[in-house]
Amino acid sequence: MPDISSAALNQGEALSIDHLSISFGGLKAVDDLSFTVNEKEIFGLIGPNGAGKTTVFNCVTQFYKPNSGSVWFRDQKGEVINLVGRPVHEIIKHGLVRTFQNVEVIKELSLLENVMIGAHTNFKASVFEQAFKLPRARREEKEFRKKAEDVLKFLEIDDRKDMLAGGQPYGVLKKVELARTLISNPSLIILDEPAAGLNDSETGGLADIIRNIRDEYNCTILLVEHDMRLVMGVCDRICAISFGKFLACDSPEGIHQNKLVQEAYLGEEEDEI
Amino acid sequence: MNGLNNKSPSLLKEGGALALSVYKNTYLRFIAFGAVLALLPVLQSAGLMKASTLSYLGNVLIYAVVALGLNLLLGYSGLISLGTAGFMGFGSYLAAIFTENLQLSFWVALLVAVAVPTLFGVAIGFVSLRIEGIYLAIATLCVSEILLKTFEQVEEITGGMQGKKANYPVIFGSKLDRSGTYLLLVIALILTMMLTYNLVNGQMGRAMHAMRGSEVAAQAMGVNLLKYRLISFALATAYAGFAGALYVFFIKYTYPTVWNINLSLYVLAAVVIGGMRSIYGTVVGAFLVWAVPDLVLKNLPVIGKINGLPYIFNGVLIILVIMFFPEGLAGIPTRIKLFIKRIKEKNAAKGGAQSA
Numbered sequence: 001m002p003d004i005s006s007a008a009l010n011q012g013e014a015l016s017i018d019h020l021s022i023s024f025g026g027l028k029a030v031d032d033l034s035f036t037v038n039e040k041e042i043f044g045l046i047g048p049n050g051a052g053k054t055t056v057f058n059c060v061t062q063f064y065k066p067n068s069g070s071v072w073f074r075d076q077k078g079e080v081i082n083l084v085g086r087p088v089h090e091i092i093k094h095g096l097v098r099t100f101q102n103v104e105v106i107k108e109l110s111l112l113e114n115v116m117i118g119a120h121t122n123f124k125a126s127v128f129e130q131a132f133k134l135p136r137a138r139r140e141e142k143e144f145r146k147k148a149e150d151v152l153k154f155l156e157i158d159d160r161k162d163m164l165a166g167g168q169p170y171g172v173l174k175k176v177e178l179a180r181t182l183i184s185n186p187s188l189i190i191l192d193e194p195a196a197g198l199n200d201s202e203t204g205g206l207a208d209i210i211r212n213i214r215d216e217y218n219c220t221i222l223l224v225e226h227d228m229r230l231v232m233g234v235c236d237r238i239c240a241i242s243f244g245k246f247l248a249c250d251s252p253e254g255i256h257q258n259k260l261v262q263e264a265y266l267g268e269e270e271d272e273i
Numbered sequence: 274m275n276g277l278n279n280k281s282p283s284l285l286k287e288g289g290a291l292a293l294s295v296y297k298n299t300y301l302r303f304i305a306f307g308a309v310l311a312l313l314p315v316l317q318s319a320g321l322m323k324a325s326t327l328s329y330l331g332n333v334l335i336y337a338v339v340a341l342g343l344n345l346l347l348g349y350s351g352l353i354s355l356g357t358a359g360f361m362g363f364g365s366y367l368a369a370i371f372t373e374n375l376q377l378s379f380w381v382a383l384l385v386a387v388a389v390p391t392l393f394g395v396a397i398g399f400v401s402l403r404i405e406g407i408y409l410a411i412a413t414l415c416v417s418e419i420l421l422k423t424f425e426q427v428e429e430i431t432g433g434m435q436g437k438k439a440n441y442p443v444i445f446g447s448k449l450d451r452s453g454t455y456l457l458l459v460i461a462l463i464l465t466m467m468l469t470y471n472l473v474n475g476q477m478g479r480a481m482h483a484m485r486g487s488e489v490a491a492q493a494m495g496v497n498l499l500k501y502r503l504i505s506f507a508l509a510t511a512y513a514g515f516a517g518a519l520y521v522f523f524i525k526y527t528y529p530t531v532w533n534i535n536l537s538l539y540v541l542a543a544v545v546i547g548g549m550r551s552i553y554g555t556v557v558g559a560f561l562v563w564a565v566p567d568l569v570l571k572n573l574p575v576i577g578k579i580n581g582l583p584y585i586f587n588g589v590l591i592i593l594v595i596m597f598f599p600e601g602l603a604g605i606p607t608r609i610k611l612f613i614k615r616i617k618e619k620n621a622a623k624g625g626a627q628s629a
């Protein structure tokens with residue numbers, strides 16, 4: 001890797017998307033996009049439907065391999081690394097973890113077990129040790145069960161911890177996904193439409209939850225959200241994109257007044273912005 | 274009143290409490306289940322059971338082991354293998370060759386019968402699973418056929434179509450007899466059930482659940498799909514090799530036709546019928562597939578005379594289970610509980626309405 005890495009992120013910056021592009025067939029889903037997220041910031045990524053927000057997240061977490069550009073990230077050791085090209089299952093080990101636009105939980109597992117999946121990479125016991133329940137496997141199981149319980153308590157759904165995820169209300173499943181990211185002690189959490197499918201009171205509570213997560217777990221939060229009240233209320237800064245291209249990056253008020261952003265949303269959600 | 278009761282606890286109560294504590298502890302429950310299985314030969318020596326019945330039951334135990342392995346793969350990880358029979362046959366020949374031809378100990382033979390098919394499986398998995406999960410089914414089907422042809426053709430070692438003889442195992446210097454070997458099968462099954470239980474309820478099991486339930490979530494949480502698919506398949510193959518060795522030590526004979534695709538499909542049937550992701554369900558499935566047609570149906574009038582009865586029985590059973598009990602027979606207790614709960618709720622609602 002070239003040694004421009006230390007210069008790629010300044011002090012206090014957590015993540016930098018650097019001239020990122022990806023196209024599907026002829027469609028440029030993300031087009032030369034750059035923006036930087038500061039440490040301990042709640043950062044919003046907005047844009048009309050199909051603007052390429054989820055695709056950006058997929059490029060950051062390596063579900064998609066971008067055609068060009070870099071994703072600089074300060075890992076848990078404080079080193080600046082380029083995430084592009086790394087195996088998708090290794091991303092969480094660097095301290096970056098995400099949720100999905102359509103909740104992805106395991107129906108056949110309890111809420112607690114679902115959360116424990118988030119601690120997968122923290123387990124050190126081998127398959128052999130697990131099969132024979134040797135001390136290390138036993139200890140780790142206990143440790144992360146406790147941790148999962150704590151996270152569920154933090155999100156106030158610990159009363160359901162032993163219920164199966166299948167059949168739980170959508171709002172609960174969204175919290176399970178959140179809990180699953182928290183158990184791994186991430187330094188950056190990426191949330192893809194955390195409020196989608198929630199009712200008004202749940203969405204209202206979500207703003208507090210997101211702030212609490214940042215403060216309690218001491219991490220940076222990058223989120224995509226269509227609910228403008230939530231975005232404007234909770235985000236420190238916002239980046240707006242349209243057709244994969246950068247429009248503006250500013251404070252919520254700045255974004256609100258930005259002409260380019262208003263145009264992009266015209267006819268889309270003009271009542272919301 | 275309570276104090277009085279505590280001072281003179283009835284034997285029945287103590288027994289009940291003991292039974293309850295056994296029931297509540299997962300491992301004691303496995304052991305109790307094993308004890309019941311182990312006591313079955315007593316029925317035979319008391320003349321209450323035919324000698325041939327014990328063979329069928331032994332078979333059920335062996336096939337339950339291999340079905341538990343396939344359940345790890347199919348039920349938990351959501352992958353399909355059609356080569357179960359080939360790997361099991363491989364294990365049986367290896368165990369026979371190592372004890373009969375090479376005169377090595379039971380333990381060495383067992384180790385080889387587990388390790389070699391597993392390594393073989395890992396190699397096949399490594400090639401096919403890199404592409405897509407579904408390629409495993411195709412690759413295992415081919416490899417199983419190749420193994421079968423090998424069992425037939427390498428006559429000097431395998432005895433060709435004539436098959437290969439083996440003996441009851443010699444363990445720690447003493448040669449087991451038929452019921453001794455049956456006991457060995459019981460211990461092997463119970464151990465397999467316990468290890469499987471531990472595996473599926475730990476990090477490994479959750480990773481397998483995640484792979485099946487949501488590949489993207491699994492990957493985002495750090496599950497290396499290739500690694501865990503390989504581990505699942507390696508485990509399924511190890512169980513098959515182990516069951517193959519148990520087979521040849523109990524039946525004392527192995528020959529090619531046993532290890533054809535039909536057997537692989539039967540194992541699949543046992544898992545689906547008994548219940549994916551259920552340990553006891555798998556054992557019940559094995560019992561239904563391998564014992565019921567021969568022990569029960571054959572003795573029935575008219576039906577018992579039908580040719581190919583086991584095929585028809587298993588086919589019908591699979592269709593019924595898939596139509597009415599998609600979670601397999603293991604899902605029935607949960608359904609009954611739910612049903613009772615609903616009736617209770619209904620009654621409670623009625624009562625509430627009346628009093629209001």
Ligand SMILES: Nc1ncnc2c1ncn2[C@@H]1O[C@H](COP(=O)(O)OP(=O)(O)OP(=O)(O)O)[C@@H](O)[C@H]1O
Pocket residue numbers: 024027029047048049050051052053054055056101
């Ligand atoms: N795997 C893919 N293959 C082909 N096209 C894709 C793929 N993923 C995304 N796209 C396309 O890229 C564009 C951006 O999609 P993306 O899902 O990133 O939008 P989004 O901003 O998240 O929209 P929404 O607000 O609806 O979630 C869309 O036109 C979409 O059809």
Ligand SMILES: [Mg+2]
Pocket residue numbers: 053054055101
């Ligand atoms: Mg999206």
